[in-house]
Amino acid sequence: MGNPKAFLNINRKEAGYRPVNERIYDFGEVEQTLNPEDRKLQASRCMDCGVPFCHWACPLGNIQPEWQDMVYRGEWKEAYEILTQTNDFPEFTGRICPALCEKACALKLSEQPVTIRENEAAVAERAFTEGMIVPFPPKKRSGKNIAIIGSGPAGLACANQLNRKGHTVTVFEKDESIGGLLRFGIPDFKLNKKIIDRRLSLMEAEGIIFRPSTPVGNNISKIVAAYDAVCLAIGSGHPRDLNVEGRDLKGIAFALEFLQAQNRMFLSTSGPEEKISARGKNVLVIGGGDTGSDCVGTSVRQGALSVTQIEIMPKPPEDHNEETPWPNYPMVLKTTSSHEEGCVRRWSLDTKRFIGENGKINAVEVETVMWQKDGNGRMTMTHTGKTEIIKTDCVLLALGFVHPVLEGLIGTLNVTLDGRKNVLSGAYSETSQRKVFAAGDVTQGASLVVRAIASGRKAAAGIDAFLKGQACFPEPINN
Amino acid sequence: MNMQSVYPKEQGLYIPEFEHDACGVGLLVNISGEKSHEIVEKGLQVLENMVHRGAEGADNKTGDGAGIMIQIPHEFILLQGIPVPEKGRYGTGLIFLPKNNQEQKWCMETIINVLKEHDLNLLAVRDVPVKSEILGDTAREAEPDIKQIFVTGDSSGEDLEKRLYICRKKIEKSVLNSDLRVKRSCYIVSLSTQKIVYKGLLSSLQLREYFPDLTNPYLTSGLSLVHSRFSTNTFPTWDLAQPYRLLGHNGEINTIRGNRTWMEARESLLNPKALGCTINDISPVIQPEMSDSASLDNVLEFFVMSGISLPHALSIMVPESWNDKNPLSSELKAFYEYHSILMEPWDGPATLLFSDGRFAGGMLDRNGLRPARYLITTNNMLVMASEAGVLQFEPSEIKEKGKLHPGKMLIIDTQTGVLYRDEELKETLAQEAPYKEWLDKNRINLEKISSGRTVKNSPKDYSSLLKCFGYTKEDIEKIIIPMCVDGKEPISSMGNDTPLAVLSDKPQRLFSYFRQQFAQVTNPPIDSIREELVMSLTGYIGAMDKNLLEPSADHCKMLKLKSPILTNQAFDILCNLRYKGFQTTTLPMLFKAEEGARGLEKALEELCLKAEKAVDDDYNYIVLSDRGVDETMAPVPSLLAVSAVHHYLISKRKRLQIALIVETAEARENMHYALLLGYGASAINPYLAFGVLDDLVKTKKIYLDFHTAEKNYIKSIDKGLLKIMSKMGISTLRSYRGAKIFEAIGVARSVTDSYFGGTVSKIEGVDLEDIAKETIEAHRKSFEPDQSTQSLENTGQYSYRRNGERHAWNPETISALQLATRMGSYKKFKEFTRLVDEKAEPIFLRDFMKHCNNPIDISLVEPVEAITRRFVTGAMSFGSISKEAHETIAMAMNHLGGKSNTGEGGEDPERYKIHEDGSSARSAIKQVSSGRFGVTAEYLINADELQIKVAQGAKPGEGGQLPGFKVDHVIAKTRHSIPGISLISPPPHHDIYSIEDLAQLIFDLKNINPTARISVKLVSESGVGTIAAGVAKAKADAIIISGAEGGTGASPSSSIKHAGLPTELGLAETQQTLVMNNLRGQVVLQSDGQLKTGKDIITMAIMGAEEFGFATSALIVMGCVMMRKCHLNTCPVGVATQDETLRKRFTGKQEYLINFFTFLAQEVREHLAEMGFTCLDDIIGHTERLTYKPAGANPKAQKIDISKLLFRPDNTGSNALRKTTGQQHQIDAVLDRELVEISGKAIESCKPVQADYTISNTNRSTGAMLSGVIAAKYGNAGLPDNTIRFNFKGSAGQSFGAFLAKGVTFRLEGDCNDYMGKGLSGGRIIVTPPAGVIYAPNENIIAGNTILYGATSGEIYINGRVGERFCVRNSGATAIVEGAGDHCCEYMTGGRTVVLGTVGRNFAAGMSGGIAYVWNPTGDFDYFCNMEMVELSLVEEASDIKDLKTLISRHFQYTQSPLAKRILNNFSEQVEKFIKVMPIEYKKVLHEEKAEALKQKIAQVERDY
Secondary structure, X not given: OOOOOHHHHOOOOOOOEOOHHHHOOOOOOOEXXXXXXXXXXXXXXXXXXXXXXXHHHOOOOOOHHHHHHHHHOOOHHHHHHHHHHHOOOHHHHHHHOOXXXXXHOHHHHHOOOOOHHHHHHHHHHHHHHOOOOOOOOOOOOOOOEEEEEOOOHHHHHHHHHHHHOOOEEEEEOOOOOOOOHHHHXXXXXXXXXXXXXXXXHHHHHOOOEEEOOOOOHHHHHHHHHHOOEEEEXXXXXXXXXXXXXXXXXXXXXXXXXXXXHHHHOOOOOXXXXXXXXXXXXXXXXXXXXXXXXXXXXXXXXXXOOEEEEEOOOOXXXXXXXXXXXXXXXXXXXXXXXXXXXXXXXXOXXXXXXXXXXXXXXXXXXXXXXXXXXXOOOOEEEEEEEEEEEEEOOEEEEOOOEEEOOOOOHHHHHOOOEOOOOOEOOOOOOEOOOOOEEEOOHHHHOOOOHHHHHHHHHHHHHHHHHHHHOOOOOOOOOOO | OOOOOOOOOOEOOEOHHHOOEEEEEXXXXXXXXXXXXXXXXXXXXXXXXXXXXXXXXXXXXOEOOEEEEEEOXXXXXXXXOOOOOOOOOEEXXXXXXOOXXXXXXXXXXXXHHHHHHOOEEEEEEEEOOOOHHHOOHHHHHOOOEEEEEEEEEOOOHHHHHHHHHHHHHHHHHHHHOOOOOOHHHXXXXXXXXXXXXXXXXXXXXXXXXXXXXXXXXXXXXXXXXXXXXXXXXXXXXXXXXXXXXXXXXXXXXXXXXXXXXHHHHHHHHOOOHHHOOOHHHHOOOOOOOOOHHHHHHHHHHHHHHOOOOHHHHHHHHOOOOOOOOOOOOHHHHHHHHHHHHHOOOOOOOEEEEEEXXXXXXXXXXXXXXXXXXXXXXXXXXXXXXOOOOOOOOOHHHEEEEEEOOOOOEEEEEOOOOEEEEHHHHHHHHHHOOOHHHHHHHHOEEHHHOOOOOOOOOOOOOHHHHHHHOOOOHHHHHHHHHHHHHHOOOOEEOOOOOOOOHHHOOOOOOHHHHEEEOOOOOXXXXXXXXXXXXXXXXXXXXXXXXXXXXXXXXXXXXXXXXXXXXXXXXXXXXXXXXXXXXXXXXXXXXXXXXXXXXXXXHHHHHHHHHHHHHHHHOOOXXXXXEOOOOOOOEEEOOHHHHHHHXXXXXXXXXXXXXXXXXXXXXXXXXXXXXXXXXXXXXXXXXXHXXXXXXXXXHHOOOOOOOHHHHHHHHHHHHHHHHHHHHHHOOOOEHHHHOOOOOEEEOOEOHHHHHHHOOOOOEOOOOEOHHHHHHHHHHHHHHHOOOOOOOOOOOOOOOOOOOOOOOOOOOOHHHHHHHHHHHHHOOHHHHHHHHHHHHOOOOOOOHHHHEEEOOOOOOHHHOOOHHHHHOOEEEEEOOEOOEOHHHHHHHHHHHHHHOOEEEOOOOOOOHHHHOOOOOOOOOOOOEEEEOOOOOOOOHHHHHOOOXXXXXXXXXXXXXXXXXEOHHHOOHHHHHHOOOOOOOOEEEOOOOOOOOOHHHHHHHHHHHHHHOOOOEEEEEEEOOOOHHHHHHHHHHOOOOEEEXXXXXXXXXXXXXXXXXXXXXXXXXXXXXXXXXXXXXXXHHHOEEEEEOOOOOHHXXXXXXXXXXXXXXXXXXXXXXXXXXXXXXXXXXXXXXXOOOOOHHHHXXXXXXXXXXXXXXXXXXXXXXXXXXXXXXXXXXXXXXXXXXXXXOOOOOOOOHHHOOOOOOOOOOHHHHOOOOOOOOOOOOOOOOOHHHHHHHHOHHHHHHOOOEEEEEEEOOOOOOOOHHHHHHHHHHHHXXXXXXXXXXXEEEEEEOOOOOOOOEOOEEEEEEEEEOOOOOOOOXXXXXXXEOOOOOOOOHHHOEEEOOOOOOOOOEEEEEEOOEEOOOOOOOOEEEEEXXXXXXXXXXXXXXXXXXXXXXXXXXXXXXXXXXXXXXXXXXXXXXXXXXXXXXXXXXEOOOHHHHHHHHHHHHHHHHHHOOHHHHHHHHOHHHHHHXXXXXEEHHHHHHHHHHHHHHHHHHHHHHHHHO
């Protein structure tokens, strides 16, 4: 640890966002960067805890004390190496991770956690811009071929890990471009797509084969037969719907459809299909999560007249939440850069029905609900009967995802599912089908990018063990 | 039960090897050799006056042993009707024989036969009359038949003496090889033409009565040597009473294991020509299964019999310190250096009184920690004893009063009546041979050889090697970098909460399976920094192949090393040295990886054979090397190889003929080097560690050149080795080497027996198979072609890492505990305990235990309050933790009826007041530690328990240091020190060098606060049970067994990891030993060490604990998140910091702690209900309630065997398993009762009182109880000056005027023993020789050692010289004395000391505050002063001159000192001969104070304008 007292003398300093009235006119990344000196000072605030809760809280187990010390000392290359020992893509997580580490940082106790996420992004950028990252193809190939289905963060991490170990990896992607939700889900203003391309070209140079626009679907059996192992990383594609009156009206779309459409704008491959746009509309986003927030930011940039975001749950406390004390992830009010850009946020509203004219939406009826804790400490909802009408001509449903798309690939493969209809996988990420493994949202339900990467790494380790004959797999798991 | 005179066999965790003893000794000699019965009678009186130095067993009647050695009483023998020839023509001695007729017959026949072989006859056998009826039960059951035999032959004098010796050794050997049921039941007490020993399992008072011979007026002698024993055990062993054949020993030989082994190895090089026999006739020289003192006596006797003079032999075995800091002639240094090549010192505290019948005398070891006072009378009598005042004399009868000084001896030839003093004796010895010339011509100094060869520091395959030898990122960053940058070992904080090596699923180096042992109570650790003058790492390596008994220049053909660590350069020179025929051969420490354990075993066998062949081929050096590792060959663990070869060569008697040098990549940290040396390595070349340094330098990770990095690294190893040695009280590497001061934990007995010379291993564990597997695993990794894992792994040994070593305190457990106690949710708390109790893989030994169930209804179980009373919190000082944290704990514990502990740092008297709501922030337990910070009468009286901290779990055997920058005003105030001045806690308590000293401190504390419970805190290690037994016999009310897992605010990392044992082992051993000795009923047993849950408490209770300590868990409840940064003062949660802004972050509340302890108690109740018991008392010590529970999947862990932990001694049926009675403190009749009564008025209404008393050395701790009464009423303010005045005449016992309160003046005419004015709290003590003395007071010793230890205020005036360590840790008292021994003013932090006379070595070591003035007319003071922390100047400032003059005037006023008068008469001239000793830090603080005052003045002036 470079400076044991830094945390006392140096305050947390975030790079902050570009000014609202500038950033809403483009899709460039909203977050700014600190100069290298400030960055070092921020890294110096890390106390190298005897029990680093940040490291524990990180799904990847990033060893923050070790690489932040390197940042403090200006050893960027070493920082990058330490970071990539646990995290394949620090340039992604450094931008979009909700930073569970920072919430668990011991300095969070005094509300000044280390800027771990920004530090991480800085390490990755420094390493890329200074040319420290060069393709490092494996010296020896194992002769084993692996197919990864899906090119989201889980699939990519799995591919990267397996390639490092000398296996030959092919990544199949149904969409026209590689990246999964990284590319089509997350708006550019949070993650510029060039960042993804930069990583992909590196991976390609190291020998990974990408097959975009190649839906596998029913061909899965052939692939299983042709490859030594297969990893399913197709995500959790089935969105949660809101089956109330008027759902079939025009102008109601799933959030992902909306975000995908926007993201496709930047791709030369973008198709000619009808585009959902918020331009000139009063937008209502239903669902108060991160995806909803992305819809807000995107709507603003597209030129919406107004944006409202509603949520069925009550408004969380603003700073502290006794229910989720440190080192847990705090359930508190989260105001994103998108929220700052202009939107009305409301809570405890249940959507009763969609009201339209000529088959087109023009209002939504909502009802205020009340939440109370029952005897077991669980929140229960009661309707108050107090309703109101919200005028809107564009409704975006950001209610999360329920499980993977079961038709096609999964159905054909006939892998065992768990109670929530996710693909059931074991300690080695193996599924009920021999040679077939699973990683990411397809096994755990929709979750964070960082969890997807972790899951991809774990599956890679399982596959490697399987290929080397080290792992004694139990009988195929059955549900 | 059949009680024979033996220790119990090794059983459970008890191992007889660990028995200790300590004692009182005395010697009376008529210098002119006249014989009288008076000498015998007075000898017995001396013994009787030291009865408090011996001890009694649980029956309070059986003594630990007492005896007397006298010259053969020829006339008395004739009067018994035994037809002996004239004096010197026959030999006689007492024999202990078995009671069994047949066995006795066999013994007598054996004796007769052996005598016959040597042309000797058994002239007569006399039944020695004894009074068996006075014995205690235990002693009586084991009483032998005692006979006196008389032996004649056609020889006399020396020749006969030698023959008797050879016969005795042969008889001993026959007995050893016999079928006697109990081998030691036949024992020859002595057999000599000169002297005879009477001894037995008696108390000092019983000796006279038991042997009526001794009171017969015709029994005469010109000398008597007496000894009373204080043993840690109460097992009936008659033969271990002292004196032995030549000596009586008060002390302990710490290096005994090594000394015995080396002696065995040495036998092949001893050809006792002078004895007229071969070594085989008398082998083994050391009689097995005896005490350390007996072994010392055996070897001494062997040397003397082989023709080496008594002083010569003693100087070889127990040499004084002769490094640069000691004023000795170069010839004498050469004498010592020459002999240091032949034999390692027998190191450890020792007062040795000895006699061969003609010569008699005494000596002290190099440290001189045991007292030895003497006086010589005008009628030529010398009395030398552990204490002064053991015999009364008229003042006019005394010619000289003195004491032995460290390393010095004094001998009287009773035949010629000449008294030889040390200097004379030693110079004669030094002249006996041209030692200096021999050394100069033959001994090579490696440092002085240079070579033109270039040596590479970067090994081939560097990164593979790192992996192969298991280097981790932490090894490099947390160990090696601090070592090579700072030149010292890194510091860490909090405890070790990782699994034992055997429970870890990470591959371990073999080193990790060993733990350092350390000294506690029975012998003191040493301060290797402040008392460097006794320490040495110097060694000589080479081959010895000549008869060591013949002085010869050839013995000096050796290589001298200043440090055992060889740089690559030095190692290269050594390997290629051809000088004087030196030859080196290299033996590879490698085995075929694919052959696994079998391959390893084979490699070891071959290595041993090759080593033996190297000896036979006349090589001087064997290099055991693990260079050459490749894909097929894996390295043999270096420790295994070294130890195997070392022990193999010893068994072949060939070890001394060769040096074992280890060239290894494996060793990197201090513990590794200590282990290699402790198991026999002569020197070590850690080439990969140097490779790491080279890499760090080249990659610019450190900004040093290689040479400096290497120098720092070696320096830090040297320091570390000194520290590890000094922990055990060992001063020289020569005696540490091969001494095996370690124990194995989790290693199979098969391995320790085969390769580690029977090192203790109690729970079984890894065998050769596992060791090979772990080695091969690392080896395989290092040669994997995988490119992606270039950098080293961080295995999380120190900090938590998710995939690293498991930690008991991890994010889950920490946050669960905090949440539960904060929310007050028992449900959450159960989640926490589930995480702890049901963890998947075991971390602690307790994880292998479960209790048996037989449920009852929980309502029947005793209430929560009955259980929380048994809870205490750990001793965390105010200073290590913040005020807020400290007080929160105290409030919570007081609320719960438990006890909090002050720790070592005093307590603000404000906290003694009870708040209006009845709550209180007063800590119930006041700790008394080696630094004695803030230990005043008031502090001691405000306690329910006084705890003597002998050792601390995280750093047993070490002291601490609070750097000056952390000592702010508040801390300085509570510690009675000065802000800004560093505070050093010495490793030992300077008033506990032995078990009888501990008894004395307990007595002191009991006197000052009779209502407080006295407890003694020990740390778990093998042998702690026997120490605890000694502590129980020293009358402690409670014993704490701390686990090595315990925490710390700052400690060297290696101590946290590698010293001490888990609490389970120590607790179980203590319980078993106390029960075996039937001492358990007298004491409360408490345990701590990472206790967290109700199950932990239940487990500890069943293993014997009645009370339970919590420290880390309490801190965590208050917000600690285990940053492990306590030592940096940067605790971000305000717990372990003094920083004001950080303290504001403290969010702990007493309610959280109350929740925690209530939950724990509730859980205990649940467990009790499950087990079917209504109260905790019912399960204490009932180990049958615990069973083994297999834990975890780790195959190594499956090999753990905990049966010894659960063992119950046979006699548990009748003996108490928990505290049932109490101690008899014997304070009802102390002199203070009278003093208190007479002072009633004075104390009540401050009316002056005065009285006169006579006093003797049996009046101990005089003044303590009185001061307690005063402090209870008036606090530290005490009474007005001189309110109470007592005049004493005689020899005061130990601790005279201890904690003496303000307003009390003690005036003593006579002399005084050790520890006078201990903890002086404002009182005044005046000591003068009695009127009528004929000697000059300033040339004679009037008071003993360690005066004013930890004094906080008051005055002391001494008209005479005193012993060692005057004013040690004085923080405020004023003292004037007329000469002092070694280490004067050590660790002083305040007050003033004036010495009107010479001082010994090492003056002002560690002195950080206060001022000393030394009258130094000879102008040589600077040699004796340790200049590390002080500055010397003349007394020139007017204020100083005035100060000094006032002090001396007062000295004269109180004592009428003639010397003071002489100085005052001519003060202006004499003042120039004074030297002022001023600590640098103190000077700086005073300077700053002055500057501050000036600044304020200026500000004042400016304001006025």
